[in-house]
Amino acid sequence: MTIHVLSEAAVAVAEKIKSRIIVFLETPPKEVESALLLNTKLTVVIVGPVFDVRNRRLLRLSIPPTLDRESVLNLVSAFLIEQGLIKEGESFVYVSSSELGIKSVKKNLFAVNGFFSHSQSVVQRLLEIAIELSIEGREGHPIGTLFVVGDVKNVMKHSHSMLPNPFKGHKINVLDRKSKEIIKEFAQLDGAFIVSSRGRILAAGVYLEVDPKSLNLRLPPGLGSRHIAAAGITKLTKATAISLSESGTIRIFKNGMMLLEYNPRMKY
Numbered sequence: 225m226t227i228h229v230l231s232e233a234a235v236a237v238a239e240k241i242k243s244r245i246i247v248f249l250e251t252p253p254k255e256v257e258s259a260l261l262l263n264t265k266l267t268v269v270i271v272g273p274v275f276d277v278r279n280r281r282l283l284r285l286s287i288p289p290t291l292d293r294e295s296v297l298n299l300v301s302a303f304l305i306e307q308g309l310i311k312e313g314e315s316f317v318y319v320s321s322s323e324l325g326i327k328s329v330k331k332n333l334f335a336v337n338g339f340f341s342h343s344q345s346v347v348q349r350l351l352e353i354a355i356e357l358s359i360e361g362r363e364g365h366p367i368g369t370l371f372v373v374g375d376v377k378n379v380m381k382h383s384h385s386m387l388p389n390p391f392k393g394h395k396i397n398v399l400d401r402k403s404k405e406i407i408k409e410f411a412q413l414d415g416a417f418i419v420s421s422r423g424r425i426l427a428a429g430v431y432l433e434v435d436p437k438s439l440n441l442r443l444p445p446g447l448g449s450r451h452i453a454a455a456g457i458t459k460l461t462k463a464t465a466i467s468l469s470e471s472g473t474i475r476i477f478k479n480g481m482m483l484l485e486y487n488p489r490m491k492y
């Protein structure tokens with residue numbers, strides 16, 4: 225029942241702050257959705273398991289559900305900017321079953337056009353783990369790591385193991401919530417995780433053989449060898465790479481380009 229009351233209040237708040245956008249942080253009951261859509265001035269965004277932006281008045285966005293509230297709202301902001309629904313400095317109203325709030329949009333993370341529609345569940349899951357690792361670190365220390373997802377055969381051709389593979393013979397999948405602690409533990413190793421497109425971790429402690437000179441990568445200045453390897457492997461293969469820098473910044477690369485840059489440790 226609360227969500228009914230809160231969504232009615234959300235309309236009043238949206239009018240007051242001259243916003244057209246109401247974001248549900250969880251899927252509302254159908255009747256709440258329909259009632260809001262009767263108001264033709266509003267655009268409704270639902271954060272849930274599905275991605276669908278064909279209906280421009282009711283957009284569905286899938287982002288990792290267990291992220292902290294700040295990160296969810298930052299990713300929603302990036303999505304609204306990417307969709308051309310909101311500009312920096314404007315605000316939207318958000319509702320969950322227990323709260324109602326206003327988020328003013330700052331350009332606090334970088335996402336290229338199409339990022340949200342293309343990031344499938346394995347990449348999303350690793351983004352979620354990277355965000356947790358960025359915020360929590362490991363045993364009190366910040367850590368960096370690198371995940372390479374998909375096109376495993378080709379990725380292997382451009383890499384070698386730096387240590388005996390701890391995942392050999394184990395069926396550990398990143399989509400399985402129980403795997404998170406294991407991933408976090410092995411994230412402390414040097415090198416990259418190799419993950420299949422279905423989410424199975426095939427190896428950790430892998431060195432990527434990438435020669436940046438021959439690849440003509442266009443990257444922001446100042447990135448070190450982990451990030452050059454991440455971008456480079458995605459240019460050499462069809463893989464996606466998710467890097468976490470010791471500074472806490474998460475980056476996602478595909479086709480040698482950076483698709484997303486976000487530091488959940490920074491308060492904007």
Ligand SMILES: Nc1ncnc2c1ncn2[C@@H]1O[C@H](COP(=O)(O)OP(=O)(O)OP(=O)(O)O)[C@@H](O)[C@H]1O
Nearest residue numbers: 368414415416430431432448449450451453469470
């Ligand atoms: N080619 C590579 N393949 C796999 N892992 C790599 C590669 N190059 C670097 N790394 C990993 O990245 C770690 C950090 O390296 P470096 O400091 O040069 O990178 P960086 O991009 O500046 O990362 P950070 O921002 O976290 O410092 C290394 O200790 C190693 O574990």
